[in-house]
Amino acid sequence: MILMLICSKCGRKFEEKFILRCTCGGTLLVKRKYDSFAPRKFLDIRRYIDYLPVDEKFLPSLTPGITPISKISDExxxxxxxxxxxGSFKDRGTYVTVAKIKEEGIDEVVIDSSGNAGLSLATYGMAEGIKVHVFLSYNAKPEKIARLNSVNARLHFVEGDRMRVHEEAVKFSERTGIPYASHWLNPYFLEGTKTIAFEIYEQIGIPRYIFVPVGSGTAFLGIWKGFKELLEMGEINKMPSLVAVQAEGYESLCKRSKSVNKLADGIAIPNPPRIEEMKVALRETSGFCISVGEEETLAGYHWLRRNGFFIEETSATALAGYWKAREKGLVKGSSLLLLTGSAKSF
Amino acid sequence: MILMLICSKCGRKFEEKFILRCTCGGTLLVKRKYDSFAPRKFLDIRRYIDYLPVDEKFLPSLTPGITPISKISDExxxxxxxxxxxGSFKDRGTYVTVAKIKEEGIDEVVIDSSGNAGLSLATYGMAEGIKVHVFLSYNAKPEKIARLNSVNARLHFVEGDRMRVHEEAVKFSERTGIPYASHWLNPYFLEGTKTIAFEIYEQIGIPRYIFVPVGSGTAFLGIWKGFKELLEMGEINKMPSLVAVQAEGYESLCKRSKSVNKLADGIAIPNPPRIEEMKVALRETSGFCISVGEEETLAGYHWLRRNGFFIEETSATALAGYWKAREKGLVKGSSLLLLTGSAKSF
Structure with a gap:
């Protein structure tokens, strides 16, 4: 098996270490070659351990599960x-990241996050003895801050928007030498989120479309990578079309709106570093981007809550995006919608 | 296949209808004969659909998942x-119950609950168009009440302890003719919770001990029934020893303490109706009962939270009970601890 990281921009190759960017500034992906798709018997994420670039002995004990799929209509x-x-899909990426961090002997890291990714890393860090600095905006939701506090995150508040928070986290890392473990850049994070694709495939086969809320693109790119690996292994012969659902005012793939959707804080990321890879994913899968406003998000949110799905507003964009795409006649066939984060209060 | 309900007290048999008690007052269990254990390929509770007494076409769309198991030490x-x-194991029982209720054309039910069971039934009820009356104590935790409100439960507050709440719910049902769907009595609920045993068996085989928080015994008896069915199918040849963990002051199987553990509100049930079946389960599996106080519960709670398990206090009794049993020299071999309910706030 070839073990390496490859730059998405210039194609340069690196050893599989905890590196976040190529010397050219490009983002990295793990590149391995797998012969065939044969999940293990585990009924949790370790089912796909043979497709993850980590040593079993460093796996955290807090094991992500296989999440159920609910069929809500014929398609x-x-x-x-x-x-x-x-409480979010981020645990998949964190699980693989923390295993890699432990393998490299790192015991202190920095992350920037509007909430879920920080909560996930801080929680796993607390459990595994890794100190986690979380950079976040003063505008972060109070319930997310409270929960970050409860898992001993070292909080650093930043004045300004999500991009400013990102810059401050990077500066802090450069100043202190504490590794920056951003899910935005970290190639191991996507190795975790690619298991979403493996699960979907085992659970319902290949849906015609997959709708994913997209900010930094960690779920979106993981799903793309997972299906692509299944294709390369010869397990499948077509990809589902990936649909990037974005929030108005924060679009990076769709045309930027003037109105701003403040409900979907988890995807309020106007300039994600992996934007070029996302464009490739859309092109390769004949997918598209769709953007939703506050009213549409709220309608999706209320529908989901009324039907027993205790999700946060960001997750509701998947349903809002699906409704909008169907109305526009963009959807012909089965669709899977990814619900990414749980409600933090009631 | 023989389809019937059987009275645990007098052995009388009934058709598989939505009946909660025998004419003699005894509690009922579903009795079916299965030839062999062959889970389906589903990666959720439907994996065991062939062992559930419900018609697939009535299954709710909110599908319970297979929950992960974390190994926290060698044993x-x-x-x-x-x-x-x-947010609790109750969804397993609710899932089967609601399917059965739908099959019988029932669209309004009554339940008494300290929180999780009521929340589960009310949520599934809301999603499936079933009106749910929940009887609860004025002492119920505010966050549980808020959540019950958010899923349109019809709340009926009762002055007094958990047993009084139960009596009032039964009276209301008798007065109005609206079926009482208590998880305490309902045999279909245990059919759902027995899938916990099937999963444990598929995930890690047969642990030497299984520690379960016990109030009304719905998780405990489900696990017992599940393993017993595996034994009857010839799939296994020994049962794990079941350990009932109870809260001081509310013991029904252990000797009643004078001190009262007010933290474990989910198992504060001093006189559960299925007590005789629980005694049989302890005897048949060479299990035992252990009771824990507030301080022990809190220690377990803090350990779990520090290690990333966002559970409510009641769940922590499983760990507290395990620690206590191990200290007393009662445990020799591997132990699985069931974490039953999630944190409702942070």
């Missing part, structure tokens, strides 16, 4: 990926 | 059964 499936230990 | 496993749609 619409919801994947309840918020039913993970810390 | 100790935690099953994260709080990672279900409404």
């Amino acid at each position: 619409v499936y919801l994947k309840l990926d918020y039913l993970q230990p810390t | 100790v496993y935690l099953k994260l059964d709080y990672l279900q749609p409404t």
Whole structure:
């Protein structure tokens, strides 16, 4: 097996270490070659351990599960990926990241996050003895801050928007030498989120479309990578079309709106570093981008809550985006919608 | 296949209808004969659909998942059964119950609950168009009440302890003719919770001990029934020893303490109706009962939270009970601890 990281921009190759960027500034992906798709017998994420670039002995004990899929109509499936230990799909990426961090002997890291990714990393860090600095905006939701506090995160508040928070986290890392473990850049994070694709495939096969809320693109790119690996292994012969659902005012793939959707704080990321890879994913899968406003998000949110899905507003954009795309005649066939984060209060 | 309900007290048999008690007052269990254990390929509770007494076409769309198991030491496993749609293992029982209710054309039910069971039934009821009356004590935790409100439960507050709440719910049902769907009595509820046993068996085989918080015994008896069915199918040839963990002051199987553990509100049930079946389960599995106080519960709670398990206090009794049993020299071999309910706030 070839073990390496490859730059998405210049193609340069690196050893599989905890590196976040190529010397050219490009983002990295793990590149391995797998012969065939043969999940293990585990009924949790370790089912796919043979496709993850980590040593079993460093795996955290807080194991992400296989999340259920609910069929809500003849053609619409919801994947309840918020039913993970810390309440979001991020645990998949964190699980692999923390295993890699432990392998490299790192015991202190920096992350910037509007909430879920920080909560996930801080929780796993607390459990595994890794100190986690979380950079976040003063505008972060109070319930997310309270929960970050409860898992001993070292909080650093930043004045300004999500991009400013990102810059301050990077500066802090450069000043102190504490590794920056951003899910935005970290190639190991996507190795975790690619298991979403493996699960979907085992659970319902290949849906025609997959709708994913997209900010930094960690779920979106993981799903793309997972299906691509299944294709390369010869397990499948077509990809589902990936649909990037974005929030108005924060679009990076769709045309930027003037109005601003303040409800979907988890995807309020106007300039994600992996934007070029996301464009490739859309092109390769004949997918598209769709943007939703506050009213649409709220309608999706209320529908989901009324039907027993205890999700946060950001997750509701997947349903809002699906409704909008269907109305526009963009959807012909089965659709799976990823529900990414759980409600933090009631 | 023989389809019937059987009275645990007098052995009388009934058709598989939505009946809660025998004419003699005894509690009922579903009795079916299965030839062999062959889970389906589903990666959620439907994996065991062939062992559930319901018609597939009535299954709710909110599908409980297979919950992960974390290994926290050489001999100790935690099953994260709080990672279900409404935040507790109760969804397993509710799922089967609601399917049966739908099959019988019932669209309004009554339940008494300190929180999780009521929340679970009310949520599934809201999603499936069933009106749910929940009887609860004025002492119920505010966050549980808020959540019950958010899922349109019809709340009926009762002055007095958990047993008084139960009596009032039964009276209301008798007065109005609205079926009483208590998880305490309902045999279909245990059919759902028995899938915990099937999962444990598929995930880690047969642990030497299984520690379960016990109030009304719905998780405990489900696990007992599940393993017993595996034994009857010839799939296994020994049972794990079941350990009932109870809260001081509310013991029904252990000797009643004078001190009262007010933290474990989910198991504060001094006179559960299925007590005789629980005694049989302890005897048949060479299990035992252990009771824990507030200080022990809190120690377990803090350990779990520090290690990333976002559970409510009641769940922590499983760990507290394990620690106490080990200290007393009662445990020799692997133990699985069931974490039953999630944190409702942070």
